[in-house]
């Protein structure tokens with residue numbers, strides 16, 4: 290059997306390790322495992338959303354409303370756009386996939402920062418496209434422009450706030466990059482963590498509406514992070530109608546499940562839950578900043594629901610991650626991104642207590 294030649298160059302995406310794996314491999318009871326690896330909402334799923342999922346359980350035999358009218362209506366109001374500006378995906382990941390398939394082939398290139406969301410590369414490579422990265426993980430205008438002029442990429446990714454580093458790019462800087470890039474390139478502004486950045490500092494707040502003036506820009510958002518619906522797989526893209534219409538050609542029918550739709554609609558109406566999640570997060574992340582300062586290592590100022598600790602050569606991110614895993618604490622080792630660093634999702638107070646207890650012992 291001969292597979293598509295593009296597959297040779299693709300590494301399978303490594304997701305955060307599941308709780309079940311730690312239970313199986315290390316014999317730790319599920320309730321003692323603390324998972325701070327996938328940037329899920331530590332509070333869980335909003336009770337109102339859980340109710341909506343249960344209330345719709347008897348409709349699981351029905352295909353969902355393929356027009357997704359109600360969810361689009363909720364998003365339309367939230368972002369002050371029209372429903373023709375919106376495409377829904379099984380996670381914003383699926384929208385990323387639509388974008389790659391709609392634009393790329395083996396003569397294209399895509400431009401992204403040195404360290405950013407791993408799926409941009411994987412979807413691009415599936416299409417045989419070439420990956421161009423800037424030198425810095427921060428999205429710097431000069432670096433982006435230099436690479437843009439040299440390679441004329443079909444897609445330019447701006448992940449703000451950026452994952453897995455946690456830094457953000459100001460709205461001014463993002464607009465400056467957008468203005469300078471020609472209409473033949475699509476600029477994807479991935480705002481998976483935008484709710485956290487907007488709550489922290491409005492300089493970094495970018496709303497889909499701000500970008501709708503540009504025909505070659507799409508804003509991506511997700512219900513997986515602040516909205517607490519990682520397991521339901523719902524995300525969205527917002528752009529001018531002509532672009533949305535092209536992406537629609539890539540969409541399989543019924544790409545969101547009946548229960549996921551019900552959950553996302555309810556989540557849109559439950560902004561209090563998001564506000565509470567962000568308040569808890571803002572309290573708890575201070576402990577992580579203080580811990581780094583007290584213990585003399587660096588961290589990246591975070592605009593997300595996680596923090597990235599940067600280690601010098603006296604500490605080994607891979608070893609530390611393994612030691613934590615054996616103790617039932619799952620975090621993300623960033624060695625594969627070329628950083629001697631770990632990324633920790635900010636948990637609840639109790640989860641963070643467990644993290645600090647084990648982490649303090651592991652780093653001595």
Ligand SMILES: *Cc1c(COP(=O)(O)O)cnc(C)c1O
Nearest residue numbers: 380381382406452481511513524
């Ligand atoms: C989590 C994440 C997404 C998408 O997540 P979905 O669960 O597929 O919606 C997209 N971009 C970034 C940077 C992320 O961290």
